Amino acid sequence: xxVAVVTAGLGVPSSxxxxxxxxxxxxxxxxxxSGSDVTVDVLELRDYAVDIAHHxxxxxxxxxxxxxxxxxxDADALIVVSPVFSGSYSGLFKSFFDVIDNTALEGMxxxxxxxxxxxxxxxxxxxxMRPLFSYLRARVAPTAVYAAPQDWGAGADDEPALAxxxxxxxxxxxxxxxxxxxARPSHQIEPSAPFEDLLARIQAPTS
Amino acid sequence: MEIGVFTVSxxxxxxxxxxxxxxxxxxxxxxxxxxxVEEIGMDVYATGEHHNPPFYASSPTTLLGYIxxxxxxxxxxxxxxxxxxxxxxxxxxxxxxxxxxxxxxVDLILGRGNTGPVYPWFGKNQQDSVELTVxxxxxxxxLWDNDVVNWEGKYRTPLRNFTSTPRPLNGxxxxxWHGSIRTPEVAEIAAYFGDGFFANNIFWPKEHYQQLIGLxxxxxxxxxxxxxxxxxxxxxxxxxxxxxSQDAVKEFRPFFxxxxxxxxxxxxxSFMAQTPLTVGSPQEVIEKTxxxxxxxxxxxxxxxxxxxxxxxxxxxxxxxxxxxxxxxPELRAEFARRRPAHVPDKPVHTPRRxxxxxxxx
Numbered sequence: 001x002x003v004a005v006v007t008a009g010l011g012v013p014s015s016x017x018x019x020x021x022x023x024x025x026x027x028x029x030x031x032x033x034s035g036s037d038v039t040v041d042v043l044e045l046r047d048y049a050v051d052i053a054h055h056x057x058x059x060x061x062x063x064x065x066x067x068x069x070x071x072x073x074d075a076d077a078l079i080v081v082s083p084v085f086s087g088s089y090s091g092l093f094k095s096f097f098d099v100i101d102n103t104a105l106e107g108m109x110x111x112x113x114x115x116x117x118x119x120x121x122x123x124x125x126x127x128x129m130r131p132l133f134s135y136l137r138a139r140v141a142p143t144a145v146y147a148a149p150q151d152w153g154a155g156a157d158d159e160p161a162l163a164x165x166x167x168x169x170x171x172x173x174x175x176x177x178x179x180x181x182x183a184r185p186s187h188q189i190e191p192s193a194p195f196e197d198l199l200a201r202i203q204a205p206t207s
Numbered sequence: 208m209e210i211g212v213f214t215v216s217x218x219x220x221x222x223x224x225x226x227x228x229x230x231x232x233x234x235x236x237x238x239x240x241x242x243x244v245e246e247i248g249m250d251v252y253a254t255g256e257h258h259n260p261p262f263y264a265s266s267p268t269t270l271l272g273y274i275x276x277x278x279x280x281x282x283x284x285x286x287x288x289x290x291x292x293x294x295x296x297x298x299x300x301x302x303x304x305x306x307x308x309x310x311x312x313v314d315l316i317l318g319r320g321n322t323g324p325v326y327p328w329f330g331k332n333q334q335d336s337v338e339l340t341v342x343x344x345x346x347x348x349x350l351w352d353n354d355v356v357n358w359e360g361k362y363r364t365p366l367r368n369f370t371s372t373p374r375p376l377n378g379x380x381x382x383x384w385h386g387s388i389r390t391p392e393v394a395e396i397a398a399y400f401g402d403g404f405f406a407n408n409i410f411w412p413k414e415h416y417q418q419l420i421g422l423x424x425x426x427x428x429x430x431x432x433x434x435x436x437x438x439x440x441x442x443x444x445x446x447x448x449x450x451x452s453q454d455a456v457k458e459f460r461p462f463f464x465x466x467x468x469x470x471x472x473x474x475x476x477s478f479m480a481q482t483p484l485t486v487g488s489p490q491e492v493i494e495k496t497x498x499x500x501x502x503x504x505x506x507x508x509x510x511x512x513x514x515x516x517x518x519x520x521x522x523x524x525x526x527x528x529x530x531x532x533x534x535x536p537e538l539r540a541e542f543a544r545r546r547p548a549h550v551p552d553k554p555v556h557t558p559r560r561x562x563x564x565x566x567x568x
Binding site (some may be wrong): 053054057058060062063188189190191192193194195198199201202203 | 337338341342345360361389390391392394395396398399400418419422425426469471472473477478481482
């Protein structure tokens with residue numbers, strides 16, 4: 001089972017990367033319960049920032065970014081984490097998904113995560129990230145995990161600790177996989193229908 | 208192997224002088240370039256079709272007709288003619304007329320269109336582009352291959368007892384290439400009719416085109432036109448060269464860095480590493496071009512984009528002189544040496560259309 005982890009944190013170390021690690025450990029733990037052999041590939045988008053910009057203007061991916069995109073589109077499940085910038089996911093995070101073909105993530109099980117300077121940004125998960133992955137026709141786990149600064153310490157009193165929330169989200173993702181990789185559409189260039197069929201499909205308006 | 212030049216017809220500011228040529232200057236430059244193409248021994252001059260600035264080429268057959276009068280040997284072609292938004296009747300008529308004027312030195316590359324707004328400007332929907340391609344091309348074939356056409360379709364008014372005139376020269380329509388950068392249906396159409404398949408090969412990494420060309424070759428064989436390696440493939444490419452590699456890099460960089468299609472993105476070096484662009488010595492142009500054959504198999508037409516990015520006419524003509532002297536003979540010899548005897552050297556009309564000639568007597 002191949003899990004790709006995409007994190008758009010900019011600092012080193014970054015709290016988005018920390019959350020990504022918590023989530024991928026939880027997912028690895030859940031998947032190994034079902035006996036799956038799990039490989040995790042972590043992609044820090046800061047490493048591809050210039051390549052992503054070049055792809056936006058030139059229309060094709062430089063080799064390193066092309067490999068990163070393949071790693072994401074070939075994965076069996078995806079964990080994505082963005083910091084909150086100006087009330088939404090970061091521009092780098094969005095740009096990465098903008099340069100991926102918009103059908104390439106159809107059916108992909110995805111676990112959403114976000115980090116921010118205050119717990120008050122938590123709705124970014126459901127107001128920004130979830131719609132983005134709905135548009136891409138990915139399958140998003142019901143629980144998404146937001147980490148505010150206090151989550152790295154004692155945690156807020158009125159909600160379960162980060163580790164607990166992460167485990168619940170990981171269980172949901174693992175449940176979507178159910179021990180085997182999901183059936184996902186192929187993204188090779190598929191042959192066309194035969195010419196006679198292409199022609200027959202064109203229906204003249206009935207007059 | 209046919210080797211030639213294709214233009215996208217951009218009117219672009221020269222970053223060294225700050226001057227932008229007029230449309231008229233660029234149109235006249237196209238004629239000068241086509242004449243130079245003939246003079247140095249290349250085989251093809253092809254022009255694009257666009258309907259918006261900064262491009263001048265909205266009327267390919269007018270331009271090619273004028274060039275036909277001033278050349279004797281080269282094939283005149285397009286890169287591309289829009290099969291989606293042009294009326295297939297008008298394409299049939301325009302290119303048959305050009306055939307007569309140019310004594311048959313005419314073929315064309317069909318494409319779907321490269322900007323969204325071109326569809327509504329001509330009363331079409333971009334969502335219909337594949338259907339338009341299928342229906343319009345099927346009609347175009349009938350107009351050329353049959354003297355009398357009765358036809359009804361979805362996108363055009365019906366034709367009853369219609370004869371497209373003039374009839375194709377000697378009963379053989381211009382050879383057709385189908386250009387595509389992402390659509391397997393276009394490869395299918397080309398294969399079905401035994402036509403050529405042209406991959407512009409300019410901006411994207413080769414692996415992408417390998418898939419499409421592979422698909423076309425497979426279907427070409429499926430429809431009984433020959434073996435996969437006999438399918439008729441054309442490729443684009445682009446270069447800037449100087450006798451010394453470092454001079455080429457130094458001279459072209461300001462044009463690359465400021466060109467609307469290249470500039471302000473990846474460096475010229477990384478662009479060269481990932482696309483067919485060669486900026487270097489004649490030997491480097493030869494090696495890169497031969498690598499296309501290694502990636503895509505034996506092919507029949509190589510067109511180069513050279514008059515772009517604001518390069519002045521004089522520079523373009525010098526490029527061609529250098530090409531004719533140092534690159535063309537080497538490419539011809541090496542392509543000929545590599546090509547197996549059963550693979551066609553040039554685009555050939557399929558048996559179906561050879562049959563049409565016989566029938567026309």
